Amino acid sequence: MGPAPEHLMNLTVKDLILPNGSDWNRALIKQILPHEEATILSIKPRKSGAPDKMVWLGTSSGVYTTKSGYLKAMEDGNVQTQTPTAIGIDWNNNVWKLQVPPKIKLFLWKIFQGALPVGDRLASRNILVDTVCKSYSNVESINHLFLHCDVAYKVWNLAPFSTCIDSRGLIDLTTAWKGLYKLVCLPPSGIASGPLAPWILWSLWLARNNRIFNNKESTPEKIITKAVTAAQEWLREQTPEPSDSDAAWRSDSQRAGLGWTVIENELNSDYMAHCLYVPSPLVAEALALREAMAHCRAQGILQLHCQMDSQQLVKTLISKSPNPEIYGVVSDILLLASSFLSISYEWFPRSKNKVADALAKQALYNVCLVSPNLDNGV
Incomplete structure (x- = not known):
């Protein structure tokens, strides 16, 4: 660039x-920063006079944390550490993004960092303990406890996977993990959307501790039952957060369709619009709400009850603490809100918000079908 x-x-x-202050000067951007045009336009500036705000880019919330600072320092310092990552652990996809509770993720991190206090790890730190496995006359290591022990072998055999697993044929848990957590369970198990393997490791660990500290034995049948039950209960309590209601978004073109319906004096009026350079579904949701509120205000409506199926946006509006991605748009929404005599926000299930959802999808379809190379928008 020079x-x-x-x-x-x-x-x-x-x-x-x-x-x-209403929008970007596209002519100037094309002139001096043409290679960054799409990136700049995807940042939605405020249309009102919201104050500037300092944010920390190391977190999605924009708030600095010690953890994010440490990770940034490690990244900038190019510090090399001896971790299992070098032999195949993709921490982001293989651990942190797994659909399991945080305690299980931390447990997996300890396993693959060699930080779990099993016999051989304690002995390596000069802690005087009996290093022999209580169920099998071998030194208790991570690989032995979770793969090669007779109890572990039977538990993996009893797991309701679509393919049989011979854990004794797996040399190392770290290298085998990518295949283990992707194992698919048979339909009757009730575990279709999440992995079972992390729960098996957790149940084996609990059984091991119960045996050592409470002198209570657990059969392989009880261990696998507890693993399956715990996985089922946790998955059953997870409610996926809706990402679109009155907004529909395409990641490939970064276009969004916006839709809203206004009910006034028992009469329904439907509206839709579109927007370009939209970086995420959350931004699309916020843009749709801003358009709907501005429309209602222009129509002289002074009391407003807003319903949307984005829980994240509702929480943001109630707390008035938007993350950096939607700071400008939410600032406009909050300023618009102050012009109403009364206004409230409510999360609405997508199943009950079908009209606005259909309008948004239609708006997105129209703009992609009629003008695939469209270069302007809301």
Whole structure:
């Protein structure tokens, strides 16, 4: 790219925004930063006079945490550590993104970091303990406890997977993990949307501790039953957060369809619009609400009850603490809200919000079908 020309040396973000502050100056962006146009336009600036806000880019909330600071320092310092990542653990996909509770994720992290206090790990730290497995006359290691012990072998055999697992044929848990957590359970098990393998490791660990500290034995049948039951109960309590209601979004084109319906004096009026350069479903939801509120205000409606199926957006509006991604749009919404005599926000199940959802999808379909190369929008 080279050095900036002299007349652009002191350019700031505000210089790329139109004088009225309503939107980006696309002509100027095309002239001086054409390669960054799409990225800049995907940031939705406020239309009102919301104040600037300092945010920490290391977290989605924009709030600094010690953990995020540590990770950033490690990243910038290019610090190399001896971890199991070097032999195949993809921490993000193989551990942190698994559909299991945080305690199980931390437990997996300890396993693959070699931080679980099994016999051989305690002995390596000069802690005087009996290192022999209580169920099998071998040194208790992570691989032995979870794969090669007679109890573990029987538990894996009893697991309701669609394919049989011979855990004794697996040399190392770390290298075998990518295959284990992807194992699919048979339909009657009731575990279709999440992995069972992490729960098996957790149940084996609980059984081991119960045997050592409480002198209580657990049969392989009881261990696998507890693993399956715990997985079923946790998955059953998870309610997926809706991502669109009055907004429909396409990731490939970053376009969004916006739809809203207004009920006034028992009469329904339906509206839709579209928007380009929308980076996420949450931004689309916020844009749709802003358009709907602005429309109602222009129509002279002074009392408003907003229903949407994005729990995250509702929580943000109630707490008035938007994350950086929607800071500008939510600032506009809150300013608009102050012009109503009364306003409230309510989460609405998607199943009860079908009209607005259909309008949004129709708006998205129309803009993609009629103008596939459209270069302007809301």
